[in-house]
Amino acid sequence: MKKILMCLFLASSIFLNGCFSYVDINNVVFVTSVIFDIDKDNNPVIYLEIFKSIRAASKAAETGQRIVLKGTGKTAYEALNDVNLASSYQINYTQNKAIIYTKRAAAQGIESYFDIFRRDTQAIIKPYMLVYDGDVERLAKGNFEGEQFIGLFIWDLIINVRSSPRAVQSSLNRYLSRRVSPSRTDVLTVLKIDNDQPNPSLVINGGAIMENDKLVEMLPSSEGQAYNFLVDVIQQGSMEVADPRDSSKYISLSIENSKTDTDVNLRGNTVDVTKKINVKARIVEFQKYMDLTDEELEQIRKGAEANLINACTNIFNKYKKRDLDIFMIGQELENKYGDKIPIGGEVIKHANMKIEPRVFIDSPGKIDKYQQ
Incomplete structure (x- = not known):
């Protein structure tokens, strides 16, 4: 029995190697x-x-x-x-x-x-x-x-x-x-x-x-947020919305989750692109005291959605003019229709983009009893 165990030990020492030694x-x-x-x-x-x-x-x-x-x-x-x-x-x-x-x-x-x-x-x-x-x-x-x-x-x-x-x-x-x-x-x-x-x-x-x-x-870094929304890589972060009562003040939203769904449709020589951006956020800061009501919350939500539409539309139009498809529209089109499409490689020149945002503000809380 001892001889068998010794043979097994010798075999394991030969065939089993460890990680780097200090030498x-x-x-x-x-x-x-x-x-x-x-x-x-x-x-x-x-x-x-x-x-x-x-x-x-x-x-x-x-x-x-x-x-x-x-x-x-x-x-x-x-x-x-x-x-x-x-x-x-x-x-x-x-x-x-x-x-x-x-x-x-x-x-x-x-x-x-x-x-x-x-x-x-x-x-x-x-x-x-x-x-x-x-x-x-x-x-x-x-x-x-x-x-x-x-x-x-x-x-x-x-x-x-x-x-x-x-x-x-x-x-x-x-x-x-x-x-x-x-x-x-x-x-x-x-x-x-x-x-x-x-x-x-x-x-x-x-x-x-x-x-x-x-x-x-x-x-530019100022366009980074819109680009990241369009290519669906944002998971967390922040958004700033103008205060509906005072445009010189801002309200900060913390992004809890975000998902962008892309739909492309070929209509003749035109590519219709729809970006459905779903954002879950919460309010983290007011620069000016607000007794938050449902109406004001709705205004904040609409302001955030309007910002998304403006920022994403502007960056799309900018790089469409430069014929730079940094949004992977050509890849989306190929995934859906295959590589035989009538417009060739200049996909973004024939593309129109529609932004459909949906911002959900979770548990904003109320501070109507706060005394200034």
């Missing part, structure tokens, strides 16, 4: 973000932000050292190999959190700079994709308020700003899908450095409209 992990460095830029000859310049694990000698703990390596080449793969010449450690991409393109690289075109992440078995398709508007050397230097590692900070930042309806979010996975949609468009997150703070910090500010893998226009 292994000290020979590996992990990429947390990748920054793509181009030089004067439009060749890729890549910055790798790397986490190097260091085991503390005095106690069983891990500390991390931030390292930035730079590589150049005719292709992204050659530039990454150039980085390897400066590293004595094995570079691992499984923990990469962000792929960042400079505005200059995005305008030149990123088609040649993301295929490597799609094909590499080590790379994952969950990283966020961003366009950075600013000095790339300053970004690579790091040392921002709140986090040592840019990639980890961006990961947490985007998760936190999901409660902001104006923040545009994008990932490699989504981009790979939308770049082959009928419109060939997507809107990437824009990253900037806020120098107005006591210490410089990274902020998300608007979106970068990509068409055929090239940056064609910037989406």
